[in-house]
Amino acid sequence: MGAQWKAKGKELAANARGKLFGRLAKDIMIAARNGADPASNARLRLVVEQARKVSMPKDTVERAIKKGAGLTGESVHFEHVIYEGFAPHRVPVMVECLTDNLNRTAPEMRVLFRKGQLGTSGSVSWDFDHVGMIEAEPAAPGADAELAAIEAGAQDFEPGEEDGTTLFLTDATDLDLVSRALPAQGFSVLSAKLGYKAKNPVDPASLSAEQLEEVEAFLAAIDGNDDVQNVFAGLAG
Numbered sequence: 001m002g003a004q005w006k007a008k009g010k011e012l013a014a015n016a017r018g019k020l021f022g023r024l025a026k027d028i029m030i031a032a033r034n035g036a037d038p039a040s041n042a043r044l045r046l047v048v049e050q051a052r053k054v055s056m057p058k059d060t061v062e063r064a065i066k067k068g069a070g071l072t073g074e075s076v077h078f079e080h081v082i083y084e085g086f087a088p089h090r091v092p093v094m095v096e097c098l099t100d101n102l103n104r105t106a107p108e109m110r111v112l113f114r115k116g117q118l119g120t121s122g123s124v125s126w127d128f129d130h131v132g133m134i135e136a137e138p139a140a141p142g143a144d145a146e147l148a149a150i151e152a153g154a155q156d157f158e159p160g161e162e163d164g165t166t167l168f169l170t171d172a173t174d175l176d177l178v179s180r181a182l183p184a185q186g187f188s189v190l191s192a193k194l195g196y197k198a199k200n201p202v203d204p205a206s207l208s209a210e211q212l213e214e215v216e217a218f219l220a221a222i223d224g225n226d227d228v229q230n231v232f233a234g235l236a237g
Helices: 010-015 017-032 042-053 058-068 102-115 145-152 172-185 209-223
Strands: 079-087 091-099 128-138 156-159 166-171 187-198 228-233
Touching: 017 042, 017 058, 017 091, 017 228, 042 058, 042 172, 042 187, 079 102, 079 209, 091 102, 091 187, 091 209, 102 209, 128 172, 145 156, 145 166, 145 172, 166 172, 166 187, 172 187, 187 228, 209 228
Parallel strands: none
Antiparallel strands: 079 091, 091 228, 128 166, 128 187, 156 166
16 A cells, blocks of 8 residues: 555445546546557557456447547547645545546545645655556466566565565656566566655554544545546555
8 A cells, every 4th residue: 555555345346347447548548649559659558458457348448549549529638636645644645636627626635635634736745756556467377576576677566465466666767668578577467557655654553443444434535536546645565
């Protein structure tokens, strides 16, 4: 969670499937502004590959590409906005939004942050590194995450808690390069994106069970907003 907060539980994951597709469609449309061909558009290729990994319908992907590239005659205007502040008990949070209506998103964020604290620009971001985040799983027996990170050019890696995945961390400029290199090291890339990693994450052990539940509830409420793309929380583990 020091890298990216994720909802827990199978039911939550199942309910979030439609939201995931919606977020990916936005990412695809934004990426397609720089060209509709994934072969010559690295950002688009990464998002399309992620969509394929989660079984997003092919026609939905193609429609998002065409819409973002302006091939359907429809105009797409999404603004990228970062909200930063604190969850309950001073857990730092970076919230990444893509919105077509700031007049809707801004007040909604203010309401959601009432149980925490909404900060000004720069109030929390100084305590986060902007990095590439690649979630990958072993594609071959005996695949070694540490060796793969070294050979592929990643800066660091974090083993998954339960699902067998590994989070490879890169310099922001090396995201595509490392994503391309990992398959040769025995890892299948599940997702690749730019994100924020806390420099000094809060240790969950320093919070009571009740306090931790309050933090989780706050993060879940933020993540449930339709304009939110990613939630990065400074919570270790």
